[in-house]
Amino acid sequence: MTDCEEMPLPAWISDLPALDLLLSVAETGSVGRAARAHGITQPSASARLARLERRLGVPLLVRSRRGSLLTPAGETVVVWSRTVIDAAQNLADGVLALRADRQARVRISASLTVAEYLLPAWLRCSRTVTTAERCSKPSAP
């Protein structure tokens, strides 16, 4: 095959919430508890996990009356999935910071006409101030 740079991600891996759910099952030992931890119903969780198994083509867990345990393959998948979810969580945190940063800039530019003469002092102050409080009460004598 004369590929260019990298093949796009396979389609059967794209269900990130399913992976997250699988991790919860590994931790709690039960589909129902994992479902509650994610704020969804037990049938939803069951169906989601069944789809995941079907799409991966590998049985992941053995259902029992007193809970669900992972197959050896399931344990392996959990290990890999953990790194994926960790990376995703990392990204989520970063995006959150980025969003906050953007909002801060927006607030500053919005109230710029009022706060023009305060900015130099702010910039000399702290880099991670809660701009909302400062903006609402400029405390200018």
Add this chain to the structure above:
Amino acid sequence: MTDCEEMPLPAWISDLPALDLLLSVAETGSVGRAARAHGITQPSASARLARLERRLGVPLLVRSRRGSLLTPAGETVVVWSRTVIDAAQNLADGVLALRADRQARVRISASLTVAEYLLPAWLRCSRTVTTAERCSKPSAP
């Protein structure tokens, strides 16, 4: 908050194909080329990226007539996303190996009655043999 162990992944991060698409845009410098690389239409790619931006709450790229470039925030997100899809790709490869392994076991157990006396020789041979060939033609005199 009295959380148990870990908060489930936020919902606005769960679109893995969108992240992958964003990486392609970063590489090719164009939404259309990225779309072609993923085998989808340009409008689909455009809509997907727009949704991603809306969900993240951060502008990621600046559209131009001669292509699309990333905003500073976009560059940052791309860096984090790279690690995520790398981990996902890693998982995909692992699952592929797991699947192949399982299929091998299935073939072996299926033809076990025939191949019983051959297994010891196989096990002494190589660990990653193409069991399909061996199984189809046992080459037993």
Add this chain to the structure above:
DNA sequence: AAGCCTTACGATCCCCGTAACCATT
């Protein structure tokens, strides 16, 4: 004219929650 991006629209498919059911402790 050609390239790049967007909006509009219709059809399809996926996923969730409710409801109902089976098996054990």
Add this chain to the structure above:
DNA sequence: AATGGTTACGGGGATCGTAAGGCTT
């Protein structure tokens, strides 16, 4: 009864592709 798991079913939402439009070079 309570817990853990599954299947059946209807509705809402997301995504895709086609078609059409705007803007530069």
